[in-house]
Amino acid sequence: MAILPIRTFPDPVLRNICSKAEPATDFIRKLAGDLLETMYNAPGIGLAAPQVGECVRMVVLDITGSTGDEVPYFLLNPEIVHSEGSISFEEGCLSFPELSVEIDRANTVRVIFQDLEGTPVTLEADGLLAVAIQHELDHLEGRVIMDYASPVRRDLYRRKVRKILAQEA
Ligand code: ZN
Secondary structure (H helix, E strand, C coil): CCCCCCCCCCCCHHHHHCCCCCCCCHHHHHHHHHHHHHHHHCCCCCEEEHCCCCCCEEEECCCCCCCCCCCCEEEEEEEEEEEEEEEEEEEEEECCCEEEEEEEEEEEEEEECCCCCCEEEEEEHHCCCCCHHHHHHHHHCCCCHHHHCCCHHHHHHHHHHHHHHHHHH
16 A cells, blocks of 8 residues: 545646546556545545546545544445435535535445445445545545535635645645
């Protein structure tokens, strides 16, 4: 496993629509391990493949963080087939440092996906795990938390990042 650099705004890879992940391949097994290690190291509770520059439909999640009793989920080609209720949560994203946006999501979701070896799995999630799943699945469609912010906040964030990048140059 390796810690990969996390792509941040305005990297265009974050806007790509990802292609299908091929289960039971060395590429996916290795990427899964790297994603997990990168997520724990960040630290974060979810990471999607495009956030490390690989535009395939795979996300890793672990809402326990790296507390020692990890419960990681690897979701390949995930699809939300049912959602209900609503929950509002102040979300951050490893690809958008220093940005947090309050987002309304479904409180309960049922998601179908394949595990790393291609076995179909159905998962019912609510609360924080449901929020994290919806957040990560957005990444696979090129959708990011900035899209949920008001135009004014989007503009402020763009300017802030531009300033930081100018200072680094
Ligand atoms: Zn994110």
